[in-house]
Amino acid sequence: MTIPDHPLKIVYKGHVFTQQNESDNRYYRCWERQKGWYGKRLHQLIWIEHHGPIPRGLCVHHINGDKLDNRIENLELVPHGEHIRKHKIWETQQ
Numbered sequence: 001m002t003i004p005d006h007p008l009k010i011v012y013k014g015h016v017f018t019q020q021n022e023s024d025n026r027y028y029r030c031w032e033r034q035k036g037w038y039g040k041r042l043h044q045l046i047w048i049e050h051h052g053p054i055p056r057g058l059c060v061h062h063i064n065g066d067k068l069d070n071r072i073e074n075l076e077l078v079p080h081g082e083h084i085r086k087h088k089i090w091e092t093q094q
C-alpha cells in the first residue's frame, strides 16, 4: 500500500485547496472567492466526480480516518448519524 503524502496545497481542476489548521477538522478546502468554490471540501468534490451527487443525509467519510487522504478508495458514504458514531469511536481509541 502506498502511503499518501499531504502537501499543504493541492490544485484540483485549476482551483487551490489548502489544509485547514484545526486538528479536529483537517480537510482540504478551497478559499477562492469565486462563486461555487468558496469553502468547498475536496473529498466531497472527489466523491461527486466518481459517484455523482451526495444524497441528502449522507456524509463522505474517510475510511482510514485520515481526512487528508482523498484517494477515492478511502472514501465512503455513510448516514449522518453513523458518521458521528464512527468519529466518536476513534476518539475513544486514541
Ligand SMILES: [Zn+2]
Binding pocket: 060, 061, 062, 083, 087
Ligand atoms: Zn468521517
